[in-house]
Amino acid sequence: MNFGSFKAQINECSAILRHLEMDNDFIPCPQYPSSPRAYFKGMHYKDIWRTCLQNRYYHFQLFDNSLLYFEHINSDEVSLSYYDFPYDAVNYFDFINSYGFLYADVGDELREDYDDYITTCAIKESVTSMRYDVSYEQYDEGKHPISHLHIGHNNTVRIRTEKLLGPLAFLYFVLRQNYPDFWKKFVKEKDCLTLINAVRLKLDGLNTRHQKYKAVSPLDMCELYLN
Template sequence: MKSAAIFDAMNEVKKMLQSIELLKKENTTRPRSLTYSKFSEEFIKMSQDGEYEKIYQSAMKNADYDFVLKDDSFFQLSCDTISGSDDTIYIRYAYYPNPRYYCSYEQFLKTHGLSYEECDDSFLIYYEQEIAEARLKSAVTPIRYEYDLHKYVPEIHPISHLHIGHEEDMRIALSKIMIPQKFVSFVIRAFYYKKWKNAMQANDLYKEICRNAKHKCSLVPKDFFHNEKMFLYLE
């Protein structure tokens, strides 16, 4: 897959999230970029062996996200290419769920008989205090997709795979190279079922992007996948 296609796909992801009213904000603190080095050194180091909440807090503090959702979960989308070429050697998409229980600012106002239209951001200081005191969830399930040419080892480390949860060694092989829209729709269906259900019933734009995404996912080259067919994998 070409990096240019992934870059263009970020616009489709934004449309998807906006169409189901799930997008809180896009990262505008830096130019839109794909390279993994756009994320802070602190986050990269911590993500390798840190506790989940600390990883999450590091990312939020350093704006190590591409799209933040209304529940303060976020997506990261990145890829790297061979120097001087557009041939992708590493793709990484990640979903990091918010590890704490708290409602949106709009819902916070509503519980106090207020609306955003009448008070704007006047009560943000109280809302931020509620967030700081919010209890941790008993479990969270981050999701990560990787296509990694350098780490491919036949029968041991699939070139295209999903990580589910915070366990680095848990990999599910994929026979296709996932595009951002496919990854995001997978997460929405798994974690935001009501949004998914409503969109698939009445949101033509969302349905069109999801259905087109399936046909845009190219097959993993045979040389990198024939060994995987003897094991469980996703098509």
């Protein structure tokens, strides 16, 4: 996917999240570490989330404080990340409502108080972070697929995908898996199913002309994968 199409899909994601009233903050062009995997290596998950939040290393902060970040390295290498909010805490809107305020009245004036509140909350027993990567350079037969999904943090889960995901398809995946009520509301709206199916049907396959491309091997075919 070229950079122009990638950015256009990010803007479409923004429109969807805004329509569903799931967005809290949108940064069209966030400044991210040059080598994020090395930068975050060895960090506890909650520290990764907090570092991303404090340094605004994200495209979207959702209403529940989860984060979405979409990295376009080149036309054949992307990384799409969803950082699930790690604390067992209410969202900002419920927090101010508990004090009798409405967002329309106080806006973000109580953000510092909310941040202090979060530090007193326990870590969730389980978080579901997700990341989609495509990289021809890192392919390792039977172990590291070119196109794959990571589910969870600091594990070896890599689910191979036949199709290449962009920001829009990844957002649909996150909505369906982590926000089923919002997803159900979305798909019931006029023309939404048509739009979703159009995105799914237009997903590209692997670039067979890439110099590092290798045909799917018997080892790769042994595993279950997403078509």
